[in-house]
Amino acid sequence: MxxxxxxxxxxxxxxxxxxxxxxxxxxxxxxxxxxxxxxxxxxxxxNVKRGLIVYSDELKDREVNSSMVIRVEGRSLPFRQPITLESAQIHLKNAQNRVILKQKLKPALESMWQTVINLPSIPGQYQLLISATGFEHPSAHHGQVPKAPVNLSAKSLITVLPSRLSSPILPPLAQTPTTARERLGEGTLSFYPMDQRLSSELPSDIAVIAQDEMGDPWTGSAQLKLLEGLIAQPVQPVIKFNQQGFAQLSVIPRSMSLRMSVETLLNPESDRDDLSSSDERFSPRAHQFNIYPKSRSVSSNGQLRFSVDSTYRSPQLYLDLWWGQQWLTTQNLKMRELNPQAQVGGLISRGEGMIVIPQLNAKTPQLLWLQSYQLPYQIDEVRGGAYLLWTPPNYELEKKVNWLQGLAKNLAVEPSGYWETLGKQIALQDPLLRTLLGRLARPPAYPSVLINSGISAELTAKKQRxxxxxxxxxxxxxxxxxxxxxxxxxxxxxxxxxxxxxxxxxxxxxxxxxxxxxxxxxxxxxxxxxxxxxxxxxxxxxxx
Known part of the structure; x- marks a missing residue:
């Protein structure tokens, strides 16, 4: 014890x-x-007060092996100051969370970056992940230049479906010039802008079509007059119609309204006083860009050269190619300022380039829309645009002609009965094809917001957390x-x-x-x- x-x-x-x-x-x-x-x-x-704005088209479901255009820009919130991006990259992940595509974006205009990706060949749902690094604007730091870069992230879900043949809905007709005075005499004389409408301060082309009393093309000459409005250069007083009853007139409008008239004697057997005439009024639009393709007929993997006129001293422009609602491709176009002697009207700069037409999953002719602009926010009124007719490789001329004549008939393209008389020339002569396609209204081809800056900021904050x-x-x-x-x-x-x-x-x-x-x-x-x-x-x- x-x-x-x-x-x-x-x-x-x-x-x-x-x-x-x-x-x-x-x-x-x-x-x-x-x-x-x-x-x-x-x-x-x-919390993160900055994010990426991601632009693409409005398609919710996409086809295998198709292309997808991605354009991004960084913005500080809530005042939306731009963020200067230094790099940007895309990762595409499959359902097993494996990265199947990694691709870098390239600098575009201003602070934007863009690229075109090829979607996978296997249907399913994929995650599109975009990461970028850049520097905020000094205004977001009380005027001080930020020393450290910021990392931005964005994510979206993409559904890829099996391939299927499709054709976008055809556009409606463009607005026709206003008839200032009732047409007189036998036959028909008609005015039409060759590219939907005239562009104020930029070179624009007008098609003048002559038909006899039977509706067939008329060959000859006619008197041309400018009744109202201003143009940069005087019009030619006499125009000549070719075998297809077609004449082309180039003007540079300098007012918001033009009124022109043409008159001639369509029927030589009639009296000299019985002249046929047409009096039309045009309303030029304030386009800041006009685009001129070298050809209106294209095919996959072909190269199309074009030129663009601008009322701006912009060093670069965007050039987009659309197929209905699908944004096929995009690229930058370098512009050069013209010398003072070449600056006519409001024309200041011009650019030339080339675009490769991508593959389309179609077996019939399709309409493509080529457009140029400076900012994604610019409305249709200021953009330059032109329709292109795409046909499959080695497409038969007869089928192409039938398709074009069917287009003119189904949409009731004016002048009535004229296009059926042209035969194969409607497909072989570019001015005729340009005029026919120019009768169609401009499509709503706008890059839409796929991911907004608020959602991107939330994702960026989540990633940082x-x-x-x-x-x-x-x-x-x-x-x-x-x-x-x-x-x-x-x-x-x-x-x-x-x-x-x-x-x-x-x-x-x-x-x-x-x-x-x-x-x-x-x-x-x-x-x-x-x-x-x-x-x-x-x-x-x-x-x-």
């Missing part, structure tokens, strides 16, 4: 030392949990491991110091000290091991 009391008395200093260290260890563990909780709460409050949270969890796991090592070292040092005493050198005392040390460290080690395991699980088992 006396030996047991002596042993308990001897163990009391060891218990006291462990108790003091136990209070310190508990305080440390509680601090560890408090730091983990407060740090996690702080990270969840991270994930990155910081992962780093924070790794730090907390390391801190937890260090704490466990410190506790084990502390207990071992206290244990060894205790058993080194002479009164604790026997086997029973050593076993008692070991039990006391294990009883003291086991609960705290269990808590730390669970905490450490949770950190490791969050870091490596959750997709960040």
């Amino acid at each position: 006396t030996a047991d009391l002596q042993q308990m008395d001897l163990s009391q200093p060891f218990i006291d030392r462990l108790s003091k260290r136990q209070r310190l260890a508990r305080l440390l563990i509680l601090s560890l949990f408090a730091v983990a909780l407060s740090g996690g709460l702080i990270i969840t409050q991270i 994930s990155q910081y949270m992962k780093l924070y969890l790794e730090f907390m796991a390391a801190l937890c491991l260090v704490t466990m090592i410190w506790l084990i070292t502390l207990v071992l040092m206290t244990y060894r110091k205790q058993i080194s005493l002479p009164e604790w050198s026997d086997a029973g005392s050593i076993q008692q000290a070991r039990r006391m040390a294990l009883y003291w460290i086991a609960p705290m080690m269990l808590i730390l091991i669970v905490f450490f395991g949770a950190m490791i699980l969050l870091v490596y088992k959750i997709s960040w």
Whole structure:
């Protein structure tokens, strides 16, 4: 009994030392949990006031092996200052979360970047991930130039369907010139803009069509007069009609209204006083760009050369090719300022380029829309545009002619009965084809917003929170491991110091000290091991 009391008395200093260290260890563990909780709460409050605006077409479902145009720009919120991008990249992931496409974007105009991607050959749903790096505008930092770049992210879901033959809906007819005075005489004389409408201050072409009393093309000459409005250069007083009853007139309108008349004797057997005449009024539009393809007939993989006139001194313009609602391709066009002698009317700059016509999944002729503009926000009124007639490779001329005549008949393209009389010339002569396609209204071909800056900012913030949270969890796991090592070292040092005493050198005392040390460290080690395991699980088992 006396030996047991002596042993308990001897163990009391060891218990006291462990108790003091136990209070310190508990305080440390509680601090560890408090730091983990407060740090996690702080990270969840991270917010981002910047994002990417991603442009594409409005198609919700796309075909396998088709193309998709992506254009991006960075914006600071809420005042939408532009972010100067330094790099941008696209990743396309399949349903198994594997990256099947990685492609860099190229600089476009202003602060935008763009590219054209080829979609996979396997139907399914894919994730489109876009990441970019850039610098914010100084106005977003109270006038100070930002030193560190910002990272931006955007994500969208794309549905790719099996290939199917399709033809977009044909556009309606364009507005015709207003008849200022009733047409007189036998036959018909008609005016039509060759590209939907005239462009104010830029070179524009007018088609004048002559038909005899039977509706057939008439060949000869006629008197032309400008009755109202201003043009940059005087009109030619006499125009001549070719074998197709067609004459082309070039003008540069300088007023918002033009009134022109043409008159001639269509029937030579009629009296000289019985002249046929037409009096038409045009309303030029304030287009800032006009585009002139070298040919209106194209095919896949063919190269089309074109030129663009502009009323701006823009060093570059966008050039887009559309097929119905599908945005096929885009590129930049370099412009050059003309010398003062060549700057007629509002014409200031001109550019020339070449575009490759992509593959289309169609077996019949299709209408493509080629357009040029400076800013994605510019409305249709200021854009330059032209229709192109696409046909499959080695398409028969007769089928092409039948399709064009069917188009003119189904849409009741004026002048009535004229297009059926042209035969194969409607497809062989580019001015005739241009005039026919110019009778169709401009399509609503606008790059639409696929991902807005607000959604992108949320995704960017989520990505940054994930990155910081992962780093924070790794730090907390390391801190937890260090704490466990410190506790084990502390207990071992206290244990060894205790058993080194002479009164604790026997086997029973050593076993008692070991039990006391294990009883003291086991609960705290269990808590730390669970905490450490949770950190490791969050870091490596959750997709960040």
